[in-house]
Amino acid sequence: xxxxxxxxxxxxxxxxxxxxxxxxxxxxxxxxxxxxxxxxxxxxxxxxxxxxxxxxxxxxxxxxxxxxxxxxxxxxxxxxxxxxxxxxxxxxxxxxxxxxxxxxxxxxxxxxxxxxxxxxxxxxxxxxxxxxxxxxxxxxxxxxxxxxxxxxxxxxxxxxxxxxxxxxxxxxxxxxxxxxxxxxxxxxxxxxxxxxxxxxxxxxxxxxxxxxxxxxxxxxxxxxxxxxxxxxxxxxxxxxxxxxxxxxxxxxxxxxxxxxxxxxxxxxxxxxxxxxxxxxxxxxxxxxxxxxxxxxxxxxxxxxxxxxxxxxxxxxxxxxxxxxxxxxxxxxxxxxxxxxxxxxxxxxxxxxxxxxxxxxxxxxxxxxxxxxxxxxxxxxxxxxxxxxxxxxxxxxxxxxxxxxxxxxxxxxxxxxxxxxxxxxxxxxxxxxxxxxxxxxxxxxxxxxxxxxxxxxxxxxxxxxxxxxxxxxxxxxxxxxxxxxxxxxxxxxxxxxxxxxxxxxxxxxxxxxxxxxxxxxxxxxxxxxxxxxxxxxxxxxxxxxxxxxxxxxxxxxxxxxxxxxxxxxxxxxxxxx
Amino acid sequence: xxxxxxxxxxxxxxxxxxxxxxxxxxxxxxxxxxxxxxxxxxxxxxxxxxxxxxxxxxxxxxxxxxxxxxxxxxxxxxxxxxxxxxxxxxxxxxxxxxxxxxxxxxxxxxxxxxxxxxxxxxxxxxxxxxxxxxxxxxxxxxxxxxxxxxxxxxxxxxxxxxxxxxxxxxxxxxxxxxxxxxx
Numbered sequence: 223x224x225x226x227x228x229x230x231x232x233x234x235x236x237x238x239x240x241x242x243x244x245x246x247x248x249x250x251x252x253x254x255x256x257x258x259x260x261x262x263x264x265x266x267x268x269x270x271x272x273x274x275x276x277x278x279x280x281x282x283x284x285x286x287x288x289x290x291x292x293x294x295x296x297x298x299x300x301x302x303x304x305x306x307x308x309x310x311x312x313x314x315x316x317x318x319x320x321x322x323x324x325x326x327x328x329x330x331x332x333x334x335x336x337x338x339x340x341x342x343x344x345x346x347x348x349x350x351x352x353x354x355x356x357x358x359x360x361x362x363x364x365x366x367x368x369x370x371x372x373x374x375x376x377x378x379x380x381x382x383x384x385x386x387x388x389x390x391x392x393x394x395x396x397x398x399x400x401x402x403x404x405x406x407x408x409x410x411x412x413x414x415x416x417x418x419x420x421x422x423x424x425x426x427x428x429x430x431x432x433x434x435x436x437x438x439x440x441x442x443x444x445x446x447x448x449x450x451x452x453x454x455x456x457x458x459x460x461x462x463x464x465x466x467x468x469x470x471x472x473x474x475x476x477x478x479x480x481x482x483x484x485x486x487x488x489x490x491x492x493x494x495x496x497x498x499x500x501x502x503x504x505x506x507x508x509x510x511x512x513x514x515x516x517x518x519x520x521x522x523x524x525x526x527x528x529x530x531x532x533x534x535x536x537x538x539x540x541x542x543x544x545x546x547x548x549x550x551x552x553x554x555x556x557x558x559x560x561x562x563x564x565x566x567x568x569x570x571x572x573x574x575x576x577x578x579x580x581x582x583x584x585x586x587x588x589x590x591x592x593x594x595x596x597x598x599x600x601x602x603x604x605x606x607x608x609x610x611x612x613x614x615x616x617x618x619x620x621x622x623x624x625x626x627x628x629x630x631x632x633x634x635x636x637x638x639x640x641x642x643x644x645x646x647x648x649x650x651x652x653x654x655x656x657x658x659x660x661x662x663x664x665x666x667x668x669x670x671x672x673x674x675x676x677x678x679x680x681x682x683x684x685x686x687x688x689x690x691x692x693x694x695x696x697x698x699x700x701x702x703x704x705x706x707x708x709x710x711x712x713x714x715x716x717x718x719x720x721x722x723x724x725x726x727x728x729x730x731x732x733x734x735x736x737x738x739x740x741x742x743x744x745x746x747x748x749x750x751x752x753x754x755x756x757x758x759x760x761x762x763x764x765x766x767x768x769x770x771x772x773x774x775x776x777x778x779x780x781x782x783x784x785x786x787x788x789x790x791x792x793x794x795x796x797x798x
Numbered sequence: 799x800x801x802x803x804x805x806x807x808x809x810x811x812x813x814x815x816x817x818x819x820x821x822x823x824x825x826x827x828x829x830x831x832x833x834x835x836x837x838x839x840x841x842x843x844x845x846x847x848x849x850x851x852x853x854x855x856x857x858x859x860x861x862x863x864x865x866x867x868x869x870x871x872x873x874x875x876x877x878x879x880x881x882x883x884x885x886x887x888x889x890x891x892x893x894x895x896x897x898x899x900x901x902x903x904x905x906x907x908x909x910x911x912x913x914x915x916x917x918x919x920x921x922x923x924x925x926x927x928x929x930x931x932x933x934x935x936x937x938x939x940x941x942x943x944x945x946x947x948x949x950x951x952x953x954x955x956x957x958x959x960x961x962x963x964x965x966x967x968x969x970x971x972x973x974x975x976x977x978x979x980x981x
Contacts, residue, residue, distance in 0.1 A: 238840070239840065240833070240836055240837045240840045242833070242837070243829075243830075243833055244830070245825075245826040245827070245828075245829035245830040245833060246823075246826045246827055246830045246915070246918075247826070248826045248829075249822050249823035249824065249825055249826015249827055249829075249830075250823050250826060252819065252822030252823065252825075252826070253819035253820060253822050253823035253922075254819070255819070255822075256815050256816065256818050256819030256822070257819060259812075259815045260812050260815045260816045260819070263808055263809075263811055263812035263815060264809075264812050264933070266808055267805050267808040267809050267812060267933075267937050270804050270805050270808060271801075271805050271937065271940045271941065271944070274800070274801035274804070274805070274941065274944045275944050277801070278801065278944040278945060278946065281946070281947070282945070285947050308948075310945075312943070312945070313942070313943055313944060313945020313946075314943060314944045314945055315944060315945035315946050315947070316945050319947075
């Protein structure tokens with residue numbers, strides 16, 4: 223039955239396996255797509271941070287440098303001075319600021335310390351401070367700054383100390399060198415001073431030179447406590463001093479100076495010996511020269527010097543020096559005599575003029591005063607005047623008056639002739655006065671005429687020039703020079719009475735004219751350089767010769783060219 | 799100030815990009831979880847089908863046994879025949895329950911796998927958020943480390959707050975059923 227009934231036969235439908243889809247891989251792939259963007263953004267973040275860090279380093283350094291505390295702020299600070307230092311150790315900016323501030327502080331401290339060190343050096347030099355004190359004060363400066371820095375940054379303090387220690391050592395070294403140099407200089411100065419005093423003496427302290435002392439003392443003989451005689455000759459004394467000078471000279475660096483003192487010493491020795499001998503000779507030249515030649519000298523000091531301490535060369539030089547001294551003495555005496563005579567002549571001339579003036583004016587007091595001067599300066603003339611004045615007034619000799627009139631008419635009247643006639647009693651006082659006035663006026667006229675003559679000779683008009691040319695200005699200068707000389711002669715009481723102003727002027731003018739005519743080399747060179755310019759102005763080729771230029775210049779009617787180049791052409795004419 | 803704000807802002811953008819990547823991965827993981835559940839369901843159905851087959855086989859065997867007993871004039875409901883049927887039922891029941899267990903195991907396994915995927919997705923999102931926060935904090939701290947002149951500025955606290963605020967803008971808890979995958 224079971225076989226007969228139909229049963230459901232399953233078709234074999236099965237549950238299919240669900241295919242696997244990897245959604246995770248997809249998601250991860252999508253996530254991976256974002257990764258590069260994220261990495262890029264991270265890099266940008268890092269880059270930004272790095273840039274900000276660099277910026278912070280710079281800004282921090284600037285901030286630190288700008289806000290670094292000063293030494294005064296640190297000194298005034300109460301409590302922890304660390305707080306005054308900008309920045310910190312936690313941020314880049316802070317570290318940079320702190321570093322810069324410390325650097326700035328260190329620099330400022332270093333500058334201040336160096337300044338104090340320089341002041342110390344200056345003070346040390348001024349006060350001549352010893353090295354130990356200098357070291358102590360130098361260390362005090364460095365320690366002061368270092369201790370301040372130590373509280374803030376030991377590392378900076380250490381660095382500062384190292385730097386300043388070098389500065390301090392250099393300063394100490396310099397000061398030590400300076401001290402040594404000073405000592406050396408002082409020693410050298412002392413030695414040089416000693417040499418100077420030995421050679422030249424010290425007038426302010428009344429110390430004579432060694433040479434003078436030795437020569438004035440001469441050889442000395444002393445006896446010691448045991449009665450032994452010790453004789454020291456001049457030569458030995460000189461050698462001793464010379465050796466001392468040499469020893470002093472060794473210790474100074476200025477060898478030339480030391481050598482100079484030695485040479486001066488030798489020269490002074492020779493000079494002193496020569497002077498000693500010359501003085502001896504001048505005391506009695508004939509006798510003493512003879513004594514020196516024979517060696518038989520009575521003066522013991524000269525005997526010692528001449529016989530025992532001078533060699534032949536020195537003796538020969540000393541004799542020559544003595545002769546020179548004799549000659550100089552003679553010349554000096556002659557000169558003094560000449561001067562005395564000249565002075566007397568001057569006094570006499572002046573007194574003579576004053577007497578004549580007094581006679582003319584009738585001033586007897588002045589006349590007597592002038593006579594007393596004339597008595598000393600020219601006794602014979604004094605005698606003549608005295609006699610004439612005592613004689614009193616006389617009548618004029620007609621012949622003498624005629625001669626005087628003739629001389630006046632001839633413009634040859636001289637006051638000396640009038641005076642001599644008066645002294646001879648040929649004319650009275652009134653006539654004397656009249657003709658003296660006439661002679662004086664004539665003299666003034668001669669001088670005046672001489673001035674006019676000078677102008678004439680040098681090509682100048684008697685009237686003043688308004689716009690003088692170069693040559694005229696030159697001539698004016700020459701005339702002025704002659705006139706100055708002429709006036710000096712006129713008012714010089716020693717000028718002889720027969721002095722002829724006209725002759726004087728002519729002589730001077732002719733000499734100056736000769737000099738003026740000669741163009742200087744410089745003027746000729748300048749004129750030659752102007753030749754092309756003159757040639758062009760005259761319408762010639764610039765290389766035209768002098769003769770062509772001179773011919774054209776002579777024929778030109780252009781006043782401007784003539785005025786401009788006249789002097790130059792004159793010089794060229796002289797040169798050619 | 800700029801040395802903090804700029805790196806933090808850039809780190810925030812970077813974190814947002816990272817979160818976008820994490821979102822994509824999380825979406826993949828969510829889809830994978832859904833698929834895993836579907837696969838588990840499919841496998842469970844297979845076991846169910848197998849169980850039906852076992853039952854069919856048992857009934858067919860029992861029917862055969864009854865039929866054979868009937869044909870042989872043997873009382874099918876007593877004696878050996880009944881015992882044979884009971885034994886068939888026993889074997890069939892054992893096999894059927896095995897299929898039921900397989901169905902359960904497969905379902906549970908699939909569910910567990912799906913949950914793992916979802917946890918992974920959540921972890922990926924969390925990691926991305928954390929990375930974003932840490933990135934911004936690092937940038938902020940880096941910026942703070944740069945520092946500046948003492949004129950006021952961002953403190954580490956304000957930086958953290960800013961970073962958190964930025965992250966929350968992208969954040970949320972992953973939910974494959976929510977629009978955009980987050981709630």
